[in-house]
Amino acid sequence: MLRTLCLAGGLLSLGLGMLGMALPVLPTTPFLLLSLWCFSRSSGRLERWLLTNSLFGRYLDDYRSGRGIPRRVKWYILLLLWSTILLSAFVLTDVRWLSILLLAVAAGVTVHIAGQKTKRNLPEGETPGKEKIR
Numbered sequence: 001m002l003r004t005l006c007l008a009g010g011l012l013s014l015g016l017g018m019l020g021m022a023l024p025v026l027p028t029t030p031f032l033l034l035s036l037w038c039f040s041r042s043s044g045r046l047e048r049w050l051l052t053n054s055l056f057g058r059y060l061d062d063y064r065s066g067r068g069i070p071r072r073v074k075w076y077i078l079l080l081l082w083s084t085i086l087l088s089a090f091v092l093t094d095v096r097w098l099s100i101l102l103l104a105v106a107a108g109v110t111v112h113i114a115g116q117k118t119k120r121n122l123p124e125g126e127t128p129g130k131e132k133i134r
Contacts, residue, residue: 003042010038010046027109029059029077036060068117077113081106 017031032050039047051057051064062068069077085106089099 006038006042007046010035010042013038014050028056032056032060033063036064062119063116066117068119069113070119074113074116074118078110081109081113 013031013034016026017028017035020026020028020031036047036050039050051061053060059069059073085102089102093099093102
């Protein structure tokens with residue numbers, strides 16, 4: 001029963017994460033991380049698929065293994081986060097409490113991203129996930 005719930009939760013969060021790639025106010029990464037957690041408890045095949053996906057697999061694997069987030073990716077995440085939050089909070093809504101909530105969420109995510117280990121740049125000729133052949 002727990003395996004089935006984890007599988008269903010993983011598929012649901014994967015779908016929401018995919019929608020988040022197209023919709024600016026729906027986050028992608030938290031849903032993909034939740035999918036990875038759910039699949040790790042329910043489906044080894046789907047877990048491997050997420051970790052080897054060419055679009056986001058490397059980032060999920062780096063995050064999960066504690067290797068960190070590249071500085072360029074951190075800046076990109078924060079730029080996209082704040083531009084969509086500011087647009088949503090000040091242009092798309094007139095509800096003050098919702099604007100404050102959006103800004104608080106963005107501040108929390110910023111603290112979380114800034115607190116993550118920064119992944120060092122790879123030496124010339126190395127590719128992520130592959131050891132250099134000597």
